Amino acid sequence: MALVLVTGSNRGVGLEMARQFAARGDHVIACARAGGPAGEGLEPVRLDVTDASDLSALTGQLEGRALDLLVCNAGVLKGRGGVEDPSMDEAAFAETFAVNVTGVFMTVRACLPALRRAKGKIAVISSQMGSTERAKGSAYIYRASKAAATNLAVCLSKELQEDGIAVGAYHPGWVRTDMGGSGADISAEESAAGLLVRFDELNLSTTGAFRFYSGEAIPF
Numbered sequence: 001m002a003l004v005l006v007t008g009s010n011r012g013v014g015l016e017m018a019r020q021f022a023a024r025g026d027h028v029i030a031c032a033r034a035g036g037p038a039g040e041g042l043e044p045v046r047l048d049v050t051d052a053s054d055l056s057a058l059t060g061q062l063e064g065r066a067l068d069l070l071v072c073n074a075g076v077l078k079g080r081g082g083v084e085d086p087s088m089d090e091a092a093f094a095e096t097f098a099v100n101v102t103g104v105f106m107t108v109r110a111c112l113p114a115l116r117r118a119k120g121k122i123a124v125i126s127s128q129m130g131s132t133e134r135a136k137g138s139a140y141i142y143r144a145s146k147a148a149a150t151n152l153a154v155c156l157s158k159e160l161q162e163d164g165i166a167v168g169a170y171h172p173g174w175v176r177t178d179m180g181g182s183g184a185d186i187s188a189e190e191s192a193a194g195l196l197v198r199f200d201e202l203n204l205s206t207t208g209a210f211r212f213y214s215g216e217a218i219p220f
């Protein structure tokens with residue numbers, strides 16, 4: 001049984017990952033802004049990844065515990081249009097970067113003592129929309145934030161290798177969630193099932209990888 005922490009675990013891909021971890025017998029610290037889901041194997045914890053006091057409380061809650069896997073899943077998408085899309089304003093930039101980039105980094109920092117105790121792993125749920133090689137002229141804020149999230153994962157993989165902590169970045173697929181919409185390719189169940197396999201295979205020899213939920217490597 002592993003100890004796993006998932007951010008943004010109240011809906012979408014995060015909820016389904018939490019459920020699947022719990023169903024296979026792992027103990028899940030299920031984090032969400034309004035308190036995560038409860039149930040067998042699920043330990044609900046309030047965590048807004050942009051809130052310094054929530055993050056410091058989380059470090060306290062992890063005191064003395066060994067965390068096997070941190071999944072940084074919480075994310076937002078603001079504005080899907082082109083450069084003149086009015087929804088992509090300064091506030092949308094600030095919120096998106098606070099959650100998708102700073103939120104990832106600060107969650108990693110808050111969990112680091114517990115990750116070190118287990119020589120655990122970190123999975124950053126990024127997006128292929130952040131791949132520069134697959135760039136498109138839309139959803140600029142989200143694409144830039146996910147490029148940064150992938151970059152954080154790769155840079156963290158370099159520093160944390162000496163602690164025995166492997167770090168990967170993952171694209172969950174185009175998933176039918178509030179973010180992905182009802183016309184997306186795959187269900188949250190299918191995405192989460194693939195992602196759990198990817199997390200299981202992550203180790204120090206594959207650290208720094210950026211992969212699809214189904215395993216293919218994604219260019220940066």
Ligand SMILES: NC(=O)c1ccc[n+]([C@@H]2O[C@H](COP(=O)([O-])OP(=O)(O)OC[C@H]3O[C@@H](n4cnc5c(N)ncnc54)[C@H](OP(=O)(O)O)[C@@H]3O)[C@@H](O)[C@H]2O)c1
Pocket residue numbers: 007008009010011012013014032033034047048049050072073074075076099103125126127128171172173174175176177178179180181184
């Ligand atoms: N769906 C796709 O097709 C797709 C594709 C590529 C990548 N992704 C990525 O996959 C991850 C999950 O996406 P999803 O489709 O499941 O999205 P979703 O259904 O919109 O869920 C987003 C989750 O993030 C949480 N969240 C947002 N801001 C937060 C904050 N400040 N602190 C803590 N939690 C916060 C939300 O909590 P609240 O309920 O409190 O808002 C919710 O649990 C995201 O990182 C997303 O960028 C999704």
